[in-house]
Amino acid sequence: MTQLALVIDLNVCVGCHACVTNCKQWNTSGAAGSLVDCNPYEAEPNGTFFNRVQTFEVGTYPNTDTVHFPKSCLHCEDPACVPVCPTGASYKRKEDGIVLVDYDKCIGCKYCSWACPYGVREFDEQRKVMTKCTLCVDRIYDESLPEDRRKPSCVLACPPGARLFGDVHDPESAVSIAIRERGGYTLMPEANTKPANHYLPRRKTTVSVRSDELYRSDNPHKIDGAPFDKNLPPTNEELN
Amino acid sequence: MRPAFSVLFLTTLIGAAQGLFIALFACELLAAESLPSSFFVGGSILVLIMSVLGGISSVFHLGHPERAWRAMTMWRTSWLAREGIALPAFMASVFAYGVSHWLGWGHTLAVGTFAIVIAITLFVCTAMIYGAIKVLKEWAHPMTIVNFIVLGCASGMTLAAAYASFTAPEIAGVLAQAAFWLTILGLITRGVSLWRNATLRPTSTLQTAIGIRHPHIVQKAQGSMGGSYNTREFFHGKSPAFVRGVLLTLILGAFVLPLVLVLMLPLLAFIIQYLGLLAERWYFFAEAQHPQNLYYQGKS
Ligand code: SF4
Ligand code: SF4
Ligand code: SF4
Numbered sequence: 001m002t003q004l005a006l007v008i009d010l011n012v013c014v015g016c017h018a019c020v021t022n023c024k025q026w027n028t029s030g031a032a033g034s035l036v037d038c039n040p041y042e043a044e045p046n047g048t049f050f051n052r053v054q055t056f057e058v059g060t061y062p063n064t065d066t067v068h069f070p071k072s073c074l075h076c077e078d079p080a081c082v083p084v085c086p087t088g089a090s091y092k093r094k095e096d097g098i099v100l101v102d103y104d105k106c107i108g109c110k111y112c113s114w115a116c117p118y119g120v121r122e123f124d125e126q127r128k129v130m131t132k133c134t135l136c137v138d139r140i141y142d143e144s145l146p147e148d149r150r151k152p153s154c155v156l157a158c159p160p161g162a163r164l165f166g167d168v169h170d171p172e173s174a175v176s177i178a179i180r181e182r183g184g185y186t187l188m189p190e191a192n193t194k195p196a197n198h199y200l201p202r203r204k205t206t207v208s209v210r211s212d213e214l215y216r217s218d219n220p221h222k223i224d225g226a227p228f229d230k231n232l233p234p235t236n237e238e239l240n
Numbered sequence: 241m242r243p244a245f246s247v248l249f250l251t252t253l254i255g256a257a258q259g260l261f262i263a264l265f266a267c268e269l270l271a272a273e274s275l276p277s278s279f280f281v282g283g284s285i286l287v288l289i290m291s292v293l294g295g296i297s298s299v300f301h302l303g304h305p306e307r308a309w310r311a312m313t314m315w316r317t318s319w320l321a322r323e324g325i326a327l328p329a330f331m332a333s334v335f336a337y338g339v340s341h342w343l344g345w346g347h348t349l350a351v352g353t354f355a356i357v358i359a360i361t362l363f364v365c366t367a368m369i370y371g372a373i374k375v376l377k378e379w380a381h382p383m384t385i386v387n388f389i390v391l392g393c394a395s396g397m398t399l400a401a402a403y404a405s406f407t408a409p410e411i412a413g414v415l416a417q418a419a420f421w422l423t424i425l426g427l428i429t430r431g432v433s434l435w436r437n438a439t440l441r442p443t444s445t446l447q448t449a450i451g452i453r454h455p456h457i458v459q460k461a462q463g464s465m466g467g468s469y470n471t472r473e474f475f476h477g478k479s480p481a482f483v484r485g486v487l488l489t490l491i492l493g494a495f496v497l498p499l500v501l502v503l504m505l506p507l508l509a510f511i512i513q514y515l516g517l518l519a520e521r522w523y524f525f526a527e528a529q530h531p532q533n534l535y536y537q538g539k540s
Binding site (some may be wrong): 012020052188 | 301304309311312318320321374441458467468469470473485510531532536
């Protein structure tokens with residue numbers, strides 16, 4: 001059984017919001033109608049987005065980490081939003097595990113958004129229906145697109161490539177390997193929704209420099225026979 | 241959660257309607273001979289009016305009321321769909337009950353028993369709409385069902401006492417007594433859940449929400465500047481003083497004042513208790529802390 005999902009690498013995301021803009025652009029241009037924008041040029045601009053990037057500061061100054069955290073529907077394997085829907089408008093596709101809302105059936109009761117722990121469903125104030133990330137179901141199977149473009153808009157837009165897309169049930173897929181090898185985790189596991197989307201944690205990226213590397217023979221800055229230069233950055237050994 | 245006013249009216253109106261019907265049927269069981277059929281017909285009309293008003297107000301909650309019929313389709317999984325079936329079924333069976341009294345068809349006990357079963361089913365469905373949302377720990381508890389039933393019965397019984405004081409004064413006193421004790425019971429059961437919710441420890445934290453195990457995390461941006469559906473729907477946006485005021489209003493309005501008044505002035509007691517229950521339902525929403533709020537704690 002296939003379960004398509006996004007895997008988001010928090011170690012790579014730079015918080016540029018390119019995924020947010022491209023998601024909005026793609027989904028506002030689709031057949032389902034535009035994603036509303038209220039007061040776009042006034043005070044309190046707000047509107048419907050399927051994907052948002054939030055920013056958190058972890059730690060206390062000066063030892064802080066700024067973590068950019070993209071958040072969209074996690075296409076849960078046991079989605080809390082689906083069984084509560086009284087109309088069947090919210091459903092999970094058997095063939096690929098994508099959770100969708102049928103905008104023609106939705107009565108706009110908002111009950112599904114109460115049941116989702118993650119706050120990723122947004123009621124569209126113009127169309128009066130519940131909306132959320134579709135995993136770009138209208139892109140990923142579109143045979144009129146070149147094969148390498150059959151990916152979610154947000155994935156294609158991400159400049160550093162922080163967003164991976166694939167089948168998390170296929171152990172050999174790039175996303176499964178990333179989850180396995182880079183400590184992929186899910187959000188709020190205690191909610192028992194078994195999110196399909198995973199996040200890859202921040203990693204400590206340290207560069208350890210040994211003196212023989214700094215003064216190695218092919219170092220272009222090395223002048224043969226010259227004495228040790230105090231202006232060069234200290235090596236690890238000198239620091240310790 | 242932000243209290244949804246149409247839902248406040250819906251649940252308080254149909255709760256009192258169901259309670260009133262249960263009171264009517266109890267009257268028929270215990271004192272049928274001494275009561276004219278007009279007492280039951282009038283009572284059924286009152287139940288129907290309140291249920292219809294509740295139904296109408298619920299429609300205002302929907303983005304697409306014209307599709308409301310669809311809300312009955314997923315009764316296998318959704319308590320909201322089950323309520324969507326149970327409410328019309330309740331109205332229909334109360335209608336049948338009133339008509340059988342009016343036309344003297346007999347079998348009123350059978351029809352009434354059926355309607356009672358539906359009334360209790362409807363209580364369970366309404367309460368389980370909230371009780372089934374596992375992430376809202378304040379709601380996902382059997383006390384939610386207990387409170388919906390007890391508070392509905394208490395307000396319905398107070399209304400029955402008020403109704404009887406005009407139409408059947410000989411039983412008004414007994415009904416007022418019953419309303420008094422049901423309101424005491426409600427004070428206890430709602431008190432238990434108020435206390436439980438005030439001392440609940442949330443399961444989810446900002447750490448589990450974003451998966452970063454650090455004791456000190458501060459949100460700097462939430463992906464919007466002018467708010468979003470998530471900031472509108474899940475926060476009531478009122479000051480702690482206002483919320484405390486509502487708590488006081490609900491304790492006085494739904495319990496203390498009706499207890500003082502019900503034996504002398506049942507109609508006034510019902511009006512005050514109804515308003516008090518609106519405050520109670522407001523508080524029911526406001527006290528529910530949705531875990532999604534963890535993602536919307538700050539912006540800059
Ligand atoms: S993240 Fe929320 S809306 Fe998306 S599938 Fe899970 S429960 Fe449903
Ligand atoms: S808002 Fe729409 S999708 Fe959500 S529960 Fe109601 S009918 Fe279903
Ligand atoms: S998969 Fe598509 S709909 Fe979902 S967040 Fe990405 S761009 Fe938006």
